[in-house]
Amino acid sequence: xxxxxxxxxDSELKTNPDRNGNQQRDCIPFDLLSITNNKSNDANGLxxxxxxxxxxxxxxxxxxxxxxxxxxRGRGDTGRxxxxxxxxxxAIDYSMMHANRGKCLIINNKNFNPSTQxxxxxxxxxxxxxxxxxxxxxxxxxxxxxxxxxxxxxxxxRSLANEDFSQDDCLVVCVLTHGDRGVLWGRDHxxxxxxxxxxxxxxxxxxxxxxxxxxxxxxxxxSKFDQGTFVKEHRDEVxxxxxxxxxxxxxxxxxxxTVPGYYSWRxxxxxxxxxxxxxxxxxxxxxxxxxxxxxxxxNHKVAYQFESFCxxxxxxxxxxxVPCITSMLTRKVYFSSNVV
Numbered sequence: 067x068x069x070x071x072x073x074x075x076d077s078e079l080k081t082n083p084d085r086n087g088n089q090q091r092d093c094i095p096f097d098l099l100s101i102t103n104n105k106s107n108d109a110n111g112l113x114x115x116x117x118x119x120x121x122x123x124x125x126x127x128x129x130x131x132x133x134x135x136x137x138x139r140g141r142g143d144t145g146r147x148x149x150x151x152x153x154x155x156x157a158i159d160y161s162m163m164h165a166n167r168g169k170c171l172i173i174n175n176k177n178f179n180p181s182t183q184x185x186x187x188x189x190x191x192x193x194x195x196x197x198x199x200x201x202x203x204x205x206x207x208x209x210x211x212x213x214x215x216x217x218x219x220x221x222x223x224r225s226l227a228n229e230d231f232s233q234d235d236c237l238v239v240c241v242l243t244h245g246d247r248g249v250l251w252g253r254d255h256x257x258x259x260x261x262x263x264x265x266x267x268x269x270x271x272x273x274x275x276x277x278x279x280x281x282x283x284x285x286x287x288x289s290k291f292d293q294g295t296f297v298k299e300h301r302d303e304v305x306x307x308x309x310x311x312x313x314x315x316x317x318x319x320x321x322x323x324t325v326p327g328y329y330s331w332r333x334x335x336x337x338x339x340x341x342x343x344x345x346x347x348x349x350x351x352x353x354x355x356x357x358x359x360x361x362x363x364x365n366h367k368v369a370y371q372f373e374s375f376c377x378x379x380x381x382x383x384x385x386x387x388v389p390c391i392t393s394m395l396t397r398k399v400y401f402s403s404n405v406v
Contacts, residue, residue, distance in 0.1 A: 149268070149276070159397050159398045159399075159400060160235070160278050160317075160397045160398065162236070163235075166233050167205040167235050167401075168206055168207070168231070168234040169208075169209065169226065169238070170197075170207065170209070170238040170240070171209050171211065171223075171240070172198060172208065172210045172240045173211045173214065173222070173241045174194040174210060174213075175190075175214065175243035175251060175252060176190045176213060178251065178254075179254045181254070182255075184244050187244065187332065189334040189336065189338065190284075190332065190338070192336060192342075193242050193284060193338050194212075194242060196337060196341060196342060197240050197344075200348050204352060204401050215255070216254060219257065220257060220261055223261065224265055226265075227265035228271075230273050231273040231277065232273045234277070235277065235278075236274075236279065236280065237266065237277070238280045238281075239280070239281045240281075240282045240341075241284065242285075242341070243284075243285050245259070245283070245287065246286060246287065248260075250285055259283070262283065263281045263318055266318070267314040268312060268314045268317070269314045274317075275312065276312060276317060278317055278395060278397075278399045279317060279318045280318075281318070281321070282321050282344065283321065283322045284330065284332075284341050285322070285323065285330060286324065286329050287322060287324055287328060287390075288327035290329065291381050291382075291385050292324075292328050293384065293385055294373070294384070312396075313394075315394055318395075319358075319361075319391070319393045319399075320391075321361060321364075321391045321392070322389060322390045323340035323387070324389065324390065325388060328387070339368050339372045339387060340387075340389055343364050343372075346367070348360060351363065353402045356400050357395075357400075358393060358395065358398070361391055368388060372387065374386075
């Protein structure tokens with residue numbers, strides 16, 4: 067089990083410096099946290115078409131406004147505006163046979179303005195290097211943005227979403243920074259976590275509609291410790307064009323280094339548990355496993371092979387971590403296809 071001196075990942079306090087290489091927090095100071103009020107309203111009586119039965123049924127939304135609702139419900143020029151999918155509607159796997167594998171953007175924030183009271187994220191460059199090598203080997207076109215401000219990061223994401231991905235298999239965005247629940251940090255300010263992926267929904271980035279979009283976020287999601295639990299080991303076809311709707315939020319996968327509310331750990335010498343495990347698994351298994359299966363192995367590797375080592379620092383010692391996957395993928399992703 068890896069237990070060498072690690073740093074609490076992405077919410078490290080400036081008031082808690084690295085002492086002799088021991089683990090530190092990488093989370094946001096409590097006085098910088100904000101609470102987002104969630105508003106939920108019931109709205110009944112929306113008539114929607116049931117594609118399975120063909121009947122017009124009465125549906126209800128549990129929280130109007132969640133993920134956004136299109137202001138326009140017109141069907142006037144559906145044909146002209148609809149992107150063409152590169153795979154059959156009922157295909158089990160995504161098409162990975164386009165001319166290009168796709169883009170991979172690595173957003174790496176190591177240094178922060180003094181006004182943020184956030185520490186330097188020692189070891190993050192090892193993560194960025196590992197991600198660059200990993201996705202370059204998978205034939206992605208990799209671009210990096212280092213120490214960007216919140217405005218620069220959001221501008222880069224908007225610009226990326228406006229590119230033409232019609233000849234690409236997929237998209238990957240990796241974010242390495244400080245964070246807390248619902249927020250990530252640029253060099254100067256924080257920004258909402260959903261800014262990372264909200265630009266790439268099917269309605270906003272049509273050339274990626276129906277294609278996998280993967281977002282990997284190495285950051286804290288809170289300030290709780292996962293101290294783990296001891297357990298006993300067990301021994302013993304029609305040619306005519308057809309149109310159909312897909313959800314705008316379909317085909318995204320978002321993976322966080324830790325579960326909501328908890329710290330994430332990073333070693334100042336070797337990098338974060340999550341990114342190092344991710345790159346190791348992708349490098350070993352991309353030729354014979356689909357993406358979700360590989361990410362499950364990443365969860366296993368982080369959960370069972372790592373534990374914080376902070377002797378003499380109380381609650382910081384002996385902690386565990388497990389990544390968190392939110393998947394809206396509708397097919398399997400295999401990186402083995404289209405590999406030169």
